[in-house]
Amino acid sequence: MKKVEFPAIGKISPEFFDSYIYPRLGVKRSDVMVGPQHGVDIGVVKVFDGKVMAVTTDPIYIVPQYGWEKAAWFAWHILASDVTTSGFPPAFAVFDFNLPMSITEDEFEKVWEVMHRESEKYGTSVIAGHTARYTGTDYPMVGGATFMSVGAEDKYLTPNMAKEGDAVVITKGAAIEAVGIFSNTFRNHIREKLGEETFSKAENLFYKMSTVDDALAAVKIGVRDSGVTAMHDATECGVIGGVYEIAQASNNGILIHKDKIPVSPEVKAVCELFGMDPYISISEGTLVITVRPNKVDELTKVLSEAGINSAVIGEILPLQDGRWILENGDKKTLAHPRVDPFWQAIAKAFEMKLS
Numbered sequence: 001m002k003k004v005e006f007p008a009i010g011k012i013s014p015e016f017f018d019s020y021i022y023p024r025l026g027v028k029r030s031d032v033m034v035g036p037q038h039g040v041d042i043g044v045v046k047v048f049d050g051k052v053m054a055v056t057t058d059p060i061y062i063v064p065q066y067g068w069e070k071a072a073w074f075a076w077h078i079l080a081s082d083v084t085t086s087g088f089p090p091a092f093a094v095f096d097f098n099l100p101m102s103i104t105e106d107e108f109e110k111v112w113e114v115m116h117r118e119s120e121k122y123g124t125s126v127i128a129g130h131t132a133r134y135t136g137t138d139y140p141m142v143g144g145a146t147f148m149s150v151g152a153e154d155k156y157l158t159p160n161m162a163k164e165g166d167a168v169v170i171t172k173g174a175a176i177e178a179v180g181i182f183s184n185t186f187r188n189h190i191r192e193k194l195g196e197e198t199f200s201k202a203e204n205l206f207y208k209m210s211t212v213d214d215a216l217a218a219v220k221i222g223v224r225d226s227g228v229t230a231m232h233d234a235t236e237c238g239v240i241g242g243v244y245e246i247a248q249a250s251n252n253g254i255l256i257h258k259d260k261i262p263v264s265p266e267v268k269a270v271c272e273l274f275g276m277d278p279y280i281s282i283s284e285g286t287l288v289i290t291v292r293p294n295k296v297d298e299l300t301k302v303l304s305e306a307g308i309n310s311a312v313i314g315e316i317l318p319l320q321d322g323r324w325i326l327e328n329g330d331k332k333t334l335a336h337p338r339v340d341p342f343w344q345a346i347a348k349a350f351e352m353k354l355s
Contacts, residue, residue, distance in 0.1 A: 009343045011236050014038040014248070014336070039245030040159050041082040041232060052153045054086035060097060060143040066184050068107055070206060072114035077210035078284055079145045080122065084215040085231040085287075087157040087223055088149035090122055095129040098143040103133060122212065155223055162230040162250035166290040168314040169299060171214045173262030174239045175278035176285035178342045179270045180205040182349070189354040194269050201266040211287040217306040218289055218299060227295045234286040237337040240279050242288040243314065244323065244336045250290075253317030256334060258327040260313040274345045280337035290316055 004019040006012065012021075017038045025035060033052060034044035042054045058079050062071045080090045095115065099108070108131075119126060124147070183190055183202035191199045211233045221227040230250065234242035239261055247254040263278050271278040289310075291299050296312060303310045317323075323334040 007339060009347075010340050013338060034158050034160070037160070037249060039232070039249045041085045042158060044086070044156055044158065046153065047150065050153050052151065052156055054083055054088055054149040054151070054156055055146060056082040057144060057146040058082060059141045060095065060145050061140045062111065062142050063140045063181075063185070064107075066206075068110035069114055070184070072111040073118065074206070074209055075111075076115055076118040077212055079147050080118075080124070081211040081215075081233050081284060083147040083149050084212050085157065085159075085233060086149050086151070087155060087215065087219040087228070087231070088151035089216055090119075090124045090147050090212070091150045092127045092148040093119060093124050094127060094146045095131070096143040096145065097129070097131040098137050099131070099133045100137045100139065100142065101133050101135060157219075157223055157228065157230055159230045159232045159246045159249035160251075161224065162246050162252055162290040162316050163292070164252060164316055164318050165293055166229055166316040167293055167296045167312050168243060168246075168254065168256065168316065169289045169291055169296065169310050169312050170234070170239060170243075170261065171211070171287045171289070171303060171308050171310045172208055172285055173264055173267065173309070173311070174283055174286065175263070175267045175271055175276065175281040176205055176283045177209050177235070178238075178276055178278070178281035178283065178345075179267045180209045180285070181342075182270055182274060182346070185346075186349055186354045189349075190270060190273065193273055194266075198266050198269050201264070202270050205266070205285070209285040211285060213306060214287040214303065214308055217302055217308060218287070218291075220302050221291075221295055221298045225292065228289055228291050228299065230290040232288045234283040234288055236282050236340045236342075238278070238280045238283045238340065239286055239288070239313075240325070240334070241337050241340070242283075242286070244334055246288055246290060247316070247323050247334075248336075250316070251319055253319050253321040254314060254323050254334060255317055256314035256325045258325055260311055262309070262311050274349060276341045276345050280341065282340050282342045 031046040
């Protein structure tokens with residue numbers, strides 16, 4: 001077997017997944033309908049005839065610099081966003097907190113109160129977990145959590161289900177998470193360099209770093225042949241990474257119009273300040289949706305009624321037609337970005353002791 005190395009930082013590559021993880025997935029069971037796949041947010045298990053459970057897991061990501069309320073809100077929504085790409089609301093959650101010794105009872109109480117509040121809001125029951133403090137642990141990765149959704153077998157979605165002819169729609173725009181995090185971490189630097197107005201708009205992106213409401217609104221128009229065929233949140237490697245992963249998972253071609261991807265002035269300014277390409281920077285909060293062409297207008301209307309901006313940025317093509325991105329009239333091969341510039345940019349900002 002050809003040796004495949006870990007990426008320098010961030011999520012593993014498709015090649016690493018295919019070489020080391022995919023061939024070794026334990027026993028094969030007939031009730032596993034969707035197993036681990038690169039670029040697919042969820043696994044799906046049949047519970048009984050006609051009913052399935054969608055499952056996803058991620059780190060619990062707590063950043064004290066945001067303030068405990070904001071930090072906990074963001075942590076909950078990162079976790080719940082993946083499972084709602086199934087088209088189902090989050091039903092159950094399991095939290096494993098491996099906390100640093102420095103956290104106090106009062107601080108944890110603030111975190112857990114928000115976790116409870118958001119779970120209650122979206123109808124999620126916490127069914128198990130583990131909570132402890134340990135040496136050798138530190139923020140922001142303080143454990144992990146699993147979210148589960150339950151629904152009809154003929155209603156769940158995965159990125160594999162995108163179809164030829166589908167329109168590709170995204171919510172909100174590019175680099176939502178990258179700018180939301182930077183503007184809440186390096187507040188003084190952004191204020192000084194970009195001014196109060198730009199800083200304020202960038203800071204306000206924080207509570208857009210969730211696709212839970214986006215996904216639950218989108219599926220109101222119908223799913224599969226009746227509407228939405230696939231959903232995927234644009235996390236690491238941003239919008240370009242997200243749309244590529246849908247094309248790859250569904251074994252289709254794709255054409256993306258780069259100039260149709262919304263990049264707000266504040267996102268552009270913060271990305272330029274920190275040397276990030278907004279189109280390939282982490283963007284939790286941006287939902288990539290594929291939808292039957294006759295349902296595009298209904299989808300954008302439903303999202304708008306929920307207060308969510310959206311844009312049609314491309315279409316799904318037959319595989320033989322290729323994967324392309326159109327930029328300034330130039331048609332180029334669409335490639336996965338591999339490494340998200342966010343990680344290097346934030347490491348550099350911390351090294352420079354920016355605040």
